[in-house]
Amino acid sequence: MEQYERVAEADRIQIFDTTLRDGEQSPGIALNTAEKVEIAQQLARLGVDVIEAGFPITSPGDFEAVQAISRTVEGPVIAGLARTHKADIDAAWNAVKDAARPRIHTFISTSDIHIIHQLQTDREDVKGQAKAAVAHARTYCEDVEFSPMDATRAEVEFTAEVCAIAVAEGASVINIPDTVGYTTPSEYADFFARLYELAPELRQVRMSVHCHDDLGLAVANSFAGVLAGARQVECAINGIGERAGNCSLEEIVMLLRTRRDAHGLDTTINTVELARTSRMVSRATGYPVQPNKAIVGRNAFAHESGIHQDGVLKERATYEIMDARDVGYDSNQIVLGKHSGRHALKDALEQLGFKVEGNALNQAFKRFKEIADKKKQVTSLDLEAIVSDEMREQGQRYDLAWFEVEAGSDRAPQARVGVTLPDGSVAVGEHSGDGPIDSVFSAIQDATETECELREYSVSAVTAGDDALGETTVMLRAFGRLASGQGVSTDIIEASARAYIRALSNALDGAAIREAEAVAAEALASPTPRP
Ligand code: KIV
């Protein structure tokens, strides 16, 4: 693996990860505190500079998660998002104040379209709110970031004026959001150039890019912003985020690393953790990664054409611009056999970054033994899949207790399932359906007395080989919420039942969070906008 010299600080691009804030705003994603902490720990291993852990005013759940991350995750700056309202900034501060390096990130729109229609105010008021918000945030914290939302559709002169006010009040980072993914690389670079002309003080602070992918340009625009002077990129793992998502962290990082020869810029991301972080986020969010996704897709380093395969066998550089090992594609290396003991499992999990002890270790060991009986070898990818599956089960409202399915080519499938309910009792459901999986899903609805609408269902294999673990993803609508879940097993029906029950639990959690959000929003004078 090639070793990279660290670039000079002036050429180092800081990575601000917003997977847990903007990313979590994707439809159907509702992570609980434990999952957010687990992802934040992995982001710290990946070496991101800043974790935007959430938007604390929006719900007690968001507040709790940001606070838990601030208290437990070491290394990165931990940021909490806030509108310019005093209550938002107070909540953000209370959530991040226990972090070793806290940041408050406050924002207000500078585009007329937002000022007139959403905020229903005028430019003078926006200036006043930006000034007061940054000043208030600075009474708590030295590290304050300010974002003029929808900047790329705003008048550059006005945006420069508002940013200059934020700098005068003590903001140390100014972020220029392309909130609706509207700009183009040259336009965004010109916008930065004009901002520097109009407000030269912006050269004294760290400028940042935040680009959405509505036109598929988030990475290109972020890169253009960086070439124009920005030294922080806001991005999310697997590019998740509002609508079409954010700039994909893995893509911008590998673009900077791979073409460092051309621009001299780089990050300090530990790129070998990219593939694992991507898998973890995909599992927790239920958002699968498309096979041809750059850097982390299953086929990102696969060669199909004979000519390409031939070339790579002779010399990898003929058709590969990156080494798969540099992004962590060799994580199949740990292999446990069926006779491996608890100690070997614990060791292997530690090498993979999981600290599993006590009951969780017992449970993981039980799952490992079940799988080791069915598979020839248990690899790192299998371990990661089962441990994530076990960890997700903690605190889940519903659980799969058992299931039975009878099916055949000449009989209608019939399923019976036992589901552990939130009160600990086991309810039994029974149903037939179009196939064994459909029958199990209907039997779960029967047992839980819920009505769910299945939106998406997919199955993939964790590793190659005919004894591979199956991993299923379910997205459904229940309790008025869209939610997803994943399940892992050597038995595809069991994996499907687990995923379905997990999605149902997430929908129930999401409904509870929405109720709390509604109460919090009502307590504030104005509704909480989702940026
Ligand atoms: O897209 C956006 O404008 C945002 C801001 C809060 C930075 O997410």
Ligand code: ZN
């Ligand atoms: Zn955004």
